[in-house]
Amino acid sequence: MTTTAPVHPPVAAPVPARRRWRSGSALLGLAGVAVFAALLEIVPRAGLVNDRYLPPLSSMVDSLADRVQTGEFWEALRQTLTTWGLGLGIALAAGIALGVLIGSVSFLRAFTATTIEFLRPIPSVALIPLAVLLYGTSMQSTLLLVVYASFWQVLVQVLYGVQDVDPVARETARSYRFSRLSQIRTVTWPTTLPYAMTGLRLAAAVALILTITGELIIGTPGLGNLIAIAQTSGAVESMYALVLVTGVLGVIVNILARRLERRILRWHPSVRRESAS
Amino acid sequence: MSLRRAVQSVVLALALPLILIATWWFTTANSTSFYFPPLKTIVETFQPTWLEDPVSNSRIVTEAIPSLGRLMAGYLLALVAGVGLGVAIGSSAKLRAFTEPVMEFFRAIPPPVLIPILMLFAGIGTQMKILVIMWGCIWPILLNTVEGVRGLDEILRDTARCYRMRRTSALFHLIIRGASPQIVTGARQALSIAIILMVISEMFAANNGLGFTIVQFQRSFAIPEMWSGIILLGLLGVVLALIFRAIEWPALAWYRGYRQAQRGGE
Numbered sequence: 367m368t369t370t371a372p373v374h375p376p377v378a379a380p381v382p383a384r385r386r387w388r389s390g391s392a393l394l395g396l397a398g399v400a401v402f403a404a405l406l407e408i409v410p411r412a413g414l415v416n417d418r419y420l421p422p423l424s425s426m427v428d429s430l431a432d433r434v435q436t437g438e439f440w441e442a443l444r445q446t447l448t449t450w451g452l453g454l455g456i457a458l459a460a461g462i463a464l465g466v467l468i469g470s471v472s473f474l475r476a477f478t479a480t481t482i483e484f485l486r487p488i489p490s491v492a493l494i495p496l497a498v499l500l501y502g503t504s505m506q507s508t509l510l511l512v513v514y515a516s517f518w519q520v521l522v523q524v525l526y527g528v529q530d531v532d533p534v535a536r537e538t539a540r541s542y543r544f545s546r547l548s549q550i551r552t553v554t555w556p557t558t559l560p561y562a563m564t565g566l567r568l569a570a571a572v573a574l575i576l577t578i579t580g581e582l583i584i585g586t587p588g589l590g591n592l593i594a595i596a597q598t599s600g601a602v603e604s605m606y607a608l609v610l611v612t613g614v615l616g617v618i619v620n621i622l623a624r625r626l627e628r629r630i631l632r633w634h635p636s637v638r639r640e641s642a643s
Numbered sequence: 644m645s646l647r648r649a650v651q652s653v654v655l656a657l658a659l660p661l662i663l664i665a666t667w668w669f670t671t672a673n674s675t676s677f678y679f680p681p682l683k684t685i686v687e688t689f690q691p692t693w694l695e696d697p698v699s700n701s702r703i704v705t706e707a708i709p710s711l712g713r714l715m716a717g718y719l720l721a722l723v724a725g726v727g728l729g730v731a732i733g734s735s736a737k738l739r740a741f742t743e744p745v746m747e748f749f750r751a752i753p754p755p756v757l758i759p760i761l762m763l764f765a766g767i768g769t770q771m772k773i774l775v776i777m778w779g780c781i782w783p784i785l786l787n788t789v790e791g792v793r794g795l796d797e798i799l800r801d802t803a804r805c806y807r808m809r810r811t812s813a814l815f816h817l818i819i820r821g822a823s824p825q826i827v828t829g830a831r832q833a834l835s836i837a838i839i840l841m842v843i844s845e846m847f848a849a850n851n852g853l854g855f856t857i858v859q860f861q862r863s864f865a866i867p868e869m870w871s872g873i874i875l876l877g878l879l880g881v882v883l884a885l886i887f888r889a890i891e892w893p894a895l896a897w898y899r900g901y902r903q904a905q906r907g908g909e
Binding site: 419 | 652655656657658659660663678736737739740741742743744745747748749750751752753754755756757758759760762763764835836838839842843846847854857858860861866869870872873876877879880881883884
């Protein structure tokens with residue numbers, strides 16, 4: 367990423383070899399997953415760990431198969447995704463709007479800098495007791511945590527982005543008497559967008575972590591709550607199965623966020639350079 | 644002139660925090676709302692709640708110090724293991740390809756769900772909490788280290804080899820130094836995860852610690868005490884972030900200069 371310095375390939379390494387290597391690395395990755403899955407099956411079966419603590423993969427999958435047939439599972443998944451999406455959406459809208467506003471007015475930037483620096487590192491989980499008192503175990507409790515945590519990710523990135531605007535471009539726009547709005551639309555926004563997308567990617571992962579956390583600790587409805595229930599009722603296989611589901615969900619969120627980033631920024635030099643090479 | 648500038652920037656920096664605190668203070672001054680007690684009451688409860696008279700018995704020693712100890716233990720273990728494994732994996736393209744999908748999966752699992760799992764193995768004691776914190780922190784550090792080692796300038800590597808740099812000095816001066824911007828990024832992400840996991844693991848199952856104490860206050864409806872705990876956690880987050888920056892700033896001084904030189908050269 368940072369190696370913009372030209373790396374001279376050795377003479378005997380033409381491009382096709384690299385292609386072959388890329389499919390080879392995908393194969394190696396698959397092999398890694400297969401070895402990991404096999405270990406997860408063999409280690410408990412061989413009695414290396416107590417299988418009441420770590421059941422073999424096949425029984426996790428069995429229990430997942432049972433789960434998938436129940437409406438409860440899909441309802442929980444829907445609730446988790448709703449909380450996640452809603453929280454991320456609110457944080458994104460608020461973060462971008464405030465970020466562009468604060469970033470483009472230098473007085474506001476100086477005025478809010480210390481406050482942002484102080485509020486940002488406050489761990490969102492510190493708000494859990496307050497959320498419980500205000501909203502009980504309803505979805506809003508978790509939503510509060512999700513919005514708080516992901517808002518800062520977006521805001522800080524957007525602030526960086528707005529400050530990165532090329533001064534020449536800004537002065538030019540001003541000389542041509544662009545209105546404030548069209549200045550934001552044509553100069554500020556294109557520079558800020560890559561940063562906002564980074565913020566979105568980070569915020570999507572953080573929002574998922576806090577959605578599941580809230581459900582697990584507060585008991586708002588969703589996958590995290592199912593895990594808590596499985597844990598208290600000693601359904602170990604079921605608990606592992608649900609943890610695997612949250613992991614898959616996390617991977618999907620990461621992949622989708624990265625795809626979206628590339629798609630929205632396909633005009634941007636950094637993405638175009640990457641796909642050209 | 645410059646003095647005036649300095650005064651101006653100090654005023655600007657402090658104005659909004661003061662306004663916000665004053666607003667909080669005055670809007671809740673006559674508050675009868677159960678959940679939002681006057682800020683004055685919260686401030687007054689802070690001292691008896693956390694800093695009782697013999698300091699050795701105060702909650703700051705009995706609750707906050709164990710929490711912080713677990714946080715540091717888990718975080719430092721994750722840092723050492725993450726950088727160590729990251730250097731090993733990052734140096735070998737095959738190993739990297741082999742482990743990457745599995746690591747991405749582990750990173751994607753929201754770390755708090757590991758609490759019920761690790762409770763099976765390690766009970767609800769200190770060991771479990773350190774393990775949870777370490778497990779949650781290791782992935783961002785590990786994956787960023789791998790990325791940093793992979794992105795090292797190959798010419799630098801070859802130069803080190805030509806000059807027969809010894810392996811240990813190449814490790815510290817070339818590999819870890821070169822990957823340090825990414826390592827720091829990972830370590831920063833890991834720090835906020837560590838705080839979350841410290842609090843969550845104590846809220847989920849514990850008999851001491853900050854998270855546990857604050858939830859106890861909330862369950863017994865000791866609202867001003869609960870608020871004082873929330874403020875304490877917030878201060879903790881801010882202080883840890885400041886300490887992190889104090890360490891990061893000199894460690895990455897070379898990198899900032901390098902970036903600036905690159906930008907200026909373009």
